[in-house]
Amino acid sequence: MTGLEPVRPDRLRDFLNREAGHLGFDVVAVTAPDATPLASQRLASAIDHGRHASMEWLAETAARRGDPRVLWPEVRSIVMLAMNYGPDENPLDLLERPDRAAISVYARHRDYHDVIKGRLKELAQKLASRSGADVKVFVDTAPVMEKPLAHAAGIGWQGKHTNLVSREFGSWLFLGSIFTTAELAPDIAETDHCGSCRACLDICPTDAFPAPYQLDARRCISYLTIEHKGPIPREFRAAIGNRIYGCDDCLAACPWNKFAQTASEAKLVARDDLREPRLADLISLDDGAFRALFSGSPVKRIGRDRFIRNVLIAAGNSGDPTLIPPVEPLLDDQSPLVRGAAVWALSRLLDNANFARAIGDRLHDEDDPAVLAEIDTAYTRETAGGLQ
Known part of the structure; x- marks a missing residue:
């Protein structure tokens, strides 16, 4: 007072x-x-x-x-x-460039x-x-x-x-x-202007809306890439594409955005280096480099291991063989979360014989159940005769 x-x-x-x-x-x-x-x-x-x-x-x-x-x-x-x-710009455009990483607009x-x-x-x-x-x-x-x-x-x-x-x-x-505690006159509530539009529901890559006005976080890419701490469920990995932090699809699809204004540079300044970073530049970040790159960014809160997990999912979806050399060393990363994601990425980027060679002796050294499960799932009977 x-x-x-x-x-x-x-x-x-x-x-x-x-x-x-x-x-x-x-x-x-x-x-x-x-x-x-x-x-x-x-x-x-x-x-x-x-x-x-x-x-x-x-x-x-x-x-x-x-x-x-x-x-x-x-x-x-x-x-x-x-x-x-x-x-x-339209954040959906970046989804057509699989060698790039899509970071949600707010986190730039x-x-x-x-x-x-x-x-x-x-x-x-x-x-x-x-x-x-x-x-x-x-x-x-x-x-x-x-x-x-x-x-x-x-x-x-x-x-x-x-x-x-x-x-x-x-x-x-x-x-x-x-x-x-001040008594202020309340404003009038806004009315719903969605009408029959379903653009935000229909664009969702993982079908995260069980009904209009209802969200199931278990299927939401924003949840999976930010809040979820373990391996991303296999059923959603391909749908994630190159989204490495959050997802703007349902936001960007809304027709009301045609009236939206670009944020004034005096208020909020998006970082140019986070608009469309290359996956190749992100895969090899260690903890120190991750913290330095994302200092002051909300991305920093998920930590290096979860972030690299996300980047590896995007790498596996990229179809880009030039990402194989930076991915392979992550099979020996300290984090089981990263090792498991590296297994999945390589299983998508390599043919069966080369994948078997990449895994090689690591089969005998790996003791984490989640990583072994990734190897077991990726290692089909057609892969160099199967698990030995």
Whole structure:
């Protein structure tokens, strides 16, 4: 509390709009903490069906996610902020270049948690100073269901791909929130404008949408390449193509993107070296080189081993024999996750006889069950007489 005389709510909103714009936010809207009564039911249903996959924190924090008042009982208003990160090219075009690595558009920038949280904190401090109210700031990592709240605040609506869609910015918005004890007039919720369109559902390479407005993370490429810690299930590997971190297909397919604006360079700057990196330049990264390349990037959070696993899946899908020399040494990598992915990649890049030679003595040295399972699956009866 500052001891300042409280500002009238209408003037406080004008102040918020002005200051948010100065900080680079494209949209500011307000909703009430009880404005998403169906969110908890939908989350519970997804968890009951196991669609949260290995993300156990979703189940553990379901009560707080479902009702902001459980997270902070004193909250009276929620200010939702959005920042456009619209790309200046169609990210789907890169999928036609199998020698290149497709990194999700949002991850080509500096980690949005850092970018947005710093600006949210600055705005929240100004709000607290001007109103005398208490504030809390949240960006993604907290148990806050930002997309339903942004829908309720009128920023956009949750499309059939479950992501937020805006009539002004398409599917390209970063979200953050300020919870406050200040009483602010809520905005009107946006209506659903998807109509009969199924573009986002039909383009999904792994059929991750069991129904419109429902997502099964177990089949989602973004989950598989980012959150999933073990070997990627074989049934999804070919469909992943050259996507090594996340997937933009359902976002990029949305027709509302035709109204989207390219993100201002003054707000968010995409790294040129992450737009279309060569698989050949990524395969051999050790831990130090990985950390250096992805310093300040959200990619860094998955760690080198998971990242190289993803790159090897893309290499196996590339059909590019020039990737064989950098892949082969990874059969001896310290990480079983990497070794197993290298086995799969080589089984796709080499003919049977050369694959058998590449595996060679490693059959007798390998003791990890998951890697042995990869070898056993890849080693068909036609491969140099089968396993010996």
